[in-house]
Amino acid sequence: MAKVLMKGNEAIGAAAIKAGCKHFFGYPITPQNEVPEYMSKELPKVGGVFVQAESEVAAINMVYGAAGSGVRVMTSSSSPGIALKQEGISYIAGAELPAVIVNIVRGGPGLGSIQPAQSDYNQSTRGGGDGDYKLLVYAPANVQEMVDLLQEAFDKADYYRNPVMVVGDGMIGQMMEPVEFKERPHVDLPAKDWAAVGTKGLRKPNVINSLFLQPEDLEEHNIRLTAKYQKMKDNEQRYEAYNMENAEIICVAYGTTARIVKNAIETLKEEGINVGLIRPITLWPFPEKAFEVLPETAKAFISVEMSMGQMIDDVKIVSNGRLPVDFYGRSGGMIPTPEGIIGKIREMIGGAK
Amino acid sequence: MEKKKQKSIHKTGECMLNDKRIKIIIGHYGSGKTEFSVNYCMKLADENVKVAIGDLDIVNPYFRSRERASMLESKGIKVISSSLGHNFSLALPAVSAAIVGPIQDPEYQVILDVGGNSIGARVLARFFNDITDQGYDMLCVVNTNRPETMDVEGIVYHVRSIENETGLKVTGLINNTHLLRDTTVETVLEAQKIIIEASEKLSIPIKYISTLEKVAEQLPEGLEGEIFPLKLYMRDAWM
CATH class of the missing domain: 3.40.50.970 (Thiamin diphosphate (ThDP)-binding fold, Pyr/PP domains)
Known part of the structure; x- marks a missing residue:
């Protein structure tokens, strides 16, 4: 059709x-x-x-x-x-x-x-x-x-x-x-x-x-x-892994927010900053399998959400202490912008040096 | 190619000035009324005329022209929406009476961006006398990729039900058939055949063919309706 x-x-x-x-x-x-x-x-x-x-x-x-x-x-x-x-x-x-x-x-x-x-x-x-x-x-x-x-x-x-x-x-x-x-x-x-x-x-x-x-x-x-x-x-775990090769920062985001993150990832790529995305398609069960093998370049996770940070705990559980977990979110009906996400990631990269 | 494009845009402006001072944009919901209305305003503002847009959408909570109020206002366009203000985020059917001002002021070009279907168009009844006193064009935006206006019967049904609800007559059809960024020349031309048939059945001319700039450049000459290149003002880059 x-x-x-x-x-x-x-x-x-x-x-x-x-x-x-x-x-x-x-x-x-x-x-x-x-x-x-x-x-x-x-x-x-x-x-x-x-x-x-x-x-x-x-x-x-x-x-x-x-x-x-x-x-x-x-x-x-x-x-x-x-x-x-x-x-x-x-x-x-x-x-x-x-x-x-x-x-x-x-x-x-x-x-x-x-x-x-x-x-x-x-x-x-x-x-x-x-x-x-x-x-x-x-x-x-x-x-x-x-x-x-x-x-x-x-x-x-x-x-x-x-x-x-x-x-x-x-x-x-x-x-x-x-x-x-x-x-x-x-x-x-x-x-x-x-x-x-x-x-x-x-x-x-x-x-x-x-x-x-x-x-x-x-x-x-x-x-x-x-x-x-x-x-x-x-x-039933389901997820999408995006741009994970050589990723320094791994974003975890779902739904609309994942689309905005992808947009940010493309812009950062042009600046030579490699950022990956794990997009949970099932929120429960949380896609633990996506986190089993991480790129060696990865320095941190960031949970990006349209909330004050409800998924952070699940990311911490699956990270299991391997990498620090940061957060960026907007709430109350405000939609995160690619610029906002890019700003936060630049800050993280700066801080990692 | 470049020359032809310039000419086409210039003609769109001229054609818009030939439309009646009050332009009512109606259609099946989701056919692209708001995107067309906002583009129409932005183009009209380039013609050095006073422009006002009335966002009469009392049906949708999102994607209404008032969301782009600051962009429109920076071009000198008067934006009128809810009596509670542009940013009042509530599914309340509150339309500002201030829209009557530009409707009655002969110096203003007025675009009325109406909510979808006959239900959304019902709001026009409030302004019936002012609109009919001043004269109007009522343009029906058609997208044949919307399930309810895929064929001639669907288009005729929507035109008739909006006319019956409002007591106003549709004076022009707009072929705004698209699949967002996937729109091609074929998308527009396939739809044009269906809309021509609907146009004959309704005895209402096709006024515009509105489509993405990159598609508009490639459309053949001699189509019924002025080619109206659109920018996607209502959708952010990530959408």
């Missing part, structure tokens, strides 16, 4: 429907409103259901219910709205159900602003819900990657029976870019024999539940969930 020009939020809707999403429950919030708008218009055409819920809490519980019946279901929101959904997300993870949750991040804390941010790194990777659960978290850097990862998110959710979150800052949601809906390889997925779709008197009821009152049972459940998360850690 030829390329079309789509706004990130529209492309999210189109990709979800392409992936077989039949149900969407949500509540409006800027800067992701075009997602529910698109779904409300397009889902009925494919025999699906769109419901504008009375709140984010209601919406995520509708997702929980629909997921329990085995259908492909999605919700989307933006930062404070995702915060409201955390309880339901924990229930869905606890009940081991597949669902896709999109977060088009805006500045926080609290109501914050409607401008782009990446200050939901902790909310996405550490979770705001209770218990020992994890989400698979994708962070696309452009609209095409958003389309590709969002479709894959539905397969991964089904495969692991776990909620998958797709995180883009407001810019990814609002930006127009050419996209192509590529043919996707067929993925063999297990039958949804756990779904609560009626027994017809032929079998015991399937129970959708996250309540395990016996401590022994709950612990066993947690051990099983943790084994599943370990499998995700082993198999």
